[in-house]
Amino acid sequence: MERDADTAVQSAAQSAASLVAAMPRLVLEARRIAATVYHGVHGRRRAGAGENFWQYRRFVDGEPSNRVDWRRSARDDHLYVREREWEAAHTVWIWPDLSPSMVFASPLARETKRDRALVVAFALADLLVRGGERVGIPGVMRPSASRNIVEKMAESLVHAASLPDSLPPSFSPSPLAEVVVLGDLWSPTPEVVASLVSLSASGAHGHVVQVCDPVEETFPYTGRVEFREPESGTRLTIGRAETLREDYVARVDLHRTAIRREAERHNWTFLIHRTDRPATELLLALHARMSGGAPQPAVRAPDDAPSEREPA
Incomplete structure (x- = not known):
């Protein structure tokens, strides 16, 4: 011991x-x-409470109408919401x-x-x-x-x-x-x-x-x-x-x-x-x-067999 x-x-x-x-x-x-x-x-970057513009997205049924950006929506056949960038730490x-x-x-x-x-x-x-x-x-x-x-x-x-x-x-x-x-x-x-x-x-x-x-x-x-x-x-x-x-x-x-x-x-x-x-x-x-990117394969070299214990 x-x-x-x-x-x-x-x-x-x-x-x-x-x-x-x-x-x-x-x-x-x-x-x-x-x-x-x-x-x-x-x-x-992601949507949330903030002051900086991030992106436009399609309006979803059930959302408050005051979220619609009417100026952007007037240029298209769809309604759009102006999203702001999430700024909380x-x-x-x-x-x-x-x-x-x-x-x-x-x-x-x-x-x-x-x-x-x-x-x-x-x-x-x-x-x-x-x-x-x-x-x-x-x-x-x-x-x-x-x-x-x-x-x-x-x-x-x-x-x-x-x-x-x-x-x-x-x-x-x-x-x-x-x-x-x-x-x-x-x-x-x-x-x-x-x-x-x-x-x-x-x-x-x-x-x-x-x-x-x-x-x-x-x-x-x-x-x-x-x-x-x-x-x-x-x-x-x-x-x-x-x-x-x-x-x-x-x-x-x-x-x-x-x-x-x-x-x-x-x-x-x-x-x-x-x-x-x-x-x-x-x-x-x-x-x-x-960052919410698309899933990628595990980071490893191809055609290598895995292992368990650390040799020394």
């Missing part, structure tokens, strides 16, 4: 030190990616998994899962704040619309009492809020499902992103291989690793299917992102979903 506790403390200290050292680079990368994407996307909770399992990168990856999750979280926050939204980190930072949101998030994480764990903390977002979960989601299936049930209980909308390394999808191992569980330090040695590939792929498929079904049951979205793919790819996909 003492040895396990010492290992956990040492691992946490190393993760924190690594995060502090990497933070300046990650902030700059997030700023660069956000600037690149910003010029190619539109804000999250919207809260988006972004949760990046910073547990030890995220500090992993195979030779096939561009960066660790932790770094990718943070870069996307920061860049997404920057885009959202530019669009007039408020962004917070559950259990770490209250919602803010600061123009320096990236630096504010980075500072909050560096000075947090503890780094975000494998699954989001228990909290009740507003029914009008939105939640973005960025993690590898390799916790036991019932725990992941229970977390989604808790987060969606208030009626909040959300997006779940599984960030994984390429080898966690393809399981390319052969021969004698030792695997280490990064959370507990448990080790498992397998004589012929290739014989487990088929079962591995099947179990991961079941795991992801259960997460996707639970997400869809609450009208949430589920994406899969590999760290050998560009961060801008995930950022664009997330922004499209949050």
Whole structure:
């Protein structure tokens, strides 16, 4: 027990030190990616209470007649309503998994899962704040619309009492809020499902992103291989690793299917992102979903088999 506790403390200290050292680079990368994407996307505009004109739409039977724009309607055979842009601040909770399992990168990856999750979280926050939204980190930072949101998030994480764990903390977002979960989601299936049930209980909308390394999808191992569980330090040695590939792929498929079904049951979205793919790819996909764009396929390279546990 003492040895396990010492290992956990040492691992946490190393993760924190690594995060502090990497933070300046990650902030700059997030700023660069956000600037690149910003010029190619539109804000999250939608109808609601406000002063700025947004669009005309057809009048619907049952609406008050004083909503009709008679000047626009006089130019056509239909009645039109003049809609204004919604201006109320919207809260988006972004949760990046910073547990030890995220500090992993195979030779096939561009960066660790932790770094990718943070870069996307920061860049997404920057885009959202530019669009007039408020962004917070559950259990770490209250919602803010600061123009320096990236630096504010980075500072909050560096000075947090503890780094975000494998699954989001228990909290009740507003029914009008939105939640973005960025993690590898390799916790036991019932725990992941229970977390989604808790987060969606208030009626909040959300997006779940599984960030994984390429080898966690393809399981390319052969021969004698030792695997280490990064959370507990448990080790498992397998004589012929290739014989487990088929079962591995099947179990991961079941795991992801259960997460996707639970997400869809609450009208949430589920994406899969590999760290050998560009961060801008995930950022664009997330922004499209949050802006009410058409559903897109899960973000993953084609013809790759899924996987489950993190090898080391």
